[in-house]
Amino acid sequence: MDWNDTPEQGAFRDEVRKFIQTQVPSRYRRPQADEDGDEGGGGQVATSAWQLDRKSEDPAIRQAARDWADALASKGWVAPNWPKEYGGAGLSPMEQFIYNMEMARAGVSGVGGSGVSRLGPTLIVHGTEEQRGEHLPKVLSGQIAWAQGYSEPSAGSDLAALTTRAMRDGDEYVVNGQKIWTSGAHVADWIFALVRTDPDAPKHRGISFLMIDMKTPGIAVRPLVNMAWERGFNEVFFEDARVPVENRVGEENRGWYVGMTLLDFERSNISGAVSARRNLDRLVRAAHGHEVATRRMDNPAVKLQVADRYIETEVMFNFSFRIISMQSRDQIPNHEASVSKVFSSEMDQRIANTGTKVFGLYSNFWDGAQAWTPVDAAVSHSYIGTVMRTIGQGTSEIQRNIIATRGLGLPRG
Ligand SMILES: Cc1cc2nc3c(=O)[nH]c(=O)nc-3n(C[C@H](O)[C@H](O)[C@H](O)COP(=O)(O)OP(=O)(O)OC[C@H]3O[C@@H](n4cnc5c(N)ncnc54)[C@H](O)[C@@H]3O)c2cc1C
Structure with missing residues (x-):
């Protein structure tokens, strides 16, 4: 197995990186943030920053949302997964994977929300010419959420x-x-x-x-x-x-049947793998500068937990690679996507839990602005915030049912 980019993939990765460095408004570049965009799995997560900013009362924030949508539109990258004939980027599964990986690495959220991930692909398959002509351009221009x-x-x-x-x-x-x-x-x-x-x-x-x-x-x-x-x-x-x-x-x-159409080919959840690793790196960096956390990290049980979390993020990368390799061969991931979803969401909860072990009682502080709150309160916020991860986009129990019946061939209970 060769994990390295081909020359073409490397060139595309450079193009995405350069675009991020030069075009993303600073507001949408949050390399430190523990954030979860609305793309990737293409489904239900918290409302994205872009969606909220479009309706902000602050004109500067509204302008930032506009600029970001315009920059992506100028590249044709608002809808990386849509075919070119409908105004999408028509990226191959591997290009989408690279695109999402680089965006996630830079902590950048996309625009378009479920208009891009769900409604657009559904209209492309089931809509009339009039419906596509009316709604797709407004999704692509960021005019309608x-x-x-x-x-x-x-x-x-x-x-x-x-x-x-x-x-x-x-x-x-x-x-x-x-x-x-x-x-x-x-x-x-x-x-x-x-x-x-x-x-x-x-x-x-x-x-x-x-x-x-x-x-x-x-x-x-x-x-x-x-x-x-x-x-x-x-x-x-x-x-x-x-x-x-x-x-x-x-x-x-x-x-x-219309509602179940899901042409979001980017199901690899690479954004989940990248942001989990970023959150873990950040946690460990912060622990090194924190007196109590440094002491707690000397405890072998805590140290082992942190090591386990690193191993899990590596496993998650490999689940993502597995899915993208299937998509590149025109296979449609099914129970494989469920495995990735269960693992990723439960891993996020475990990372948050490990954060509380590392920072002990300090992980209870909620207000990131206070000097004594570690990691800008990322530990307490992600401990609470990741609870929803195993519910939205299909609960873990439902995913396990899929894995059991479609993946393992077990009888329905
Ligand atoms: C952050 C977030 C954002 C969301 N955004 C949206 C959105 O934008 N639009 C939208 O329409 N929905 C949205 N949802 C809703 C989401 O799709 C549902 O919460 C989810 O499908 C679960 O449904 P439920 O909450 O009714 O729980 P229920 O279906 O009532 O499940 C309750 C419990 O029973 C278990 N259970 C149910 N059936 C089975 C079974 N057959 N076998 C084993 N266990 C089972 C479940 O796993 C769960 O633990 C969102 C949810 C979250 C958390």
């Missing part, structure tokens, strides 16, 4: 149990119901949602995929504040919200 309205209070892992109704009334659907955990709905312009259009049909049928303007009368967004006191996701209520039938993607009652 999308939220994903799938989960409901009684429909998460079992998504097909969703009950939000959309009843046909002439050329419109009348939508009533509730979505929950909707990341970024408070700063989104549009939402794509799965809704029930035939309540009498079997569970997976009778569902349609709608694109809904958030300004539609009858939509209310209520914040959900997580245990880190951050507002990343929301409840979204629909009360007689009228949506034009032309906003339906795909056939009526076939929305389940």
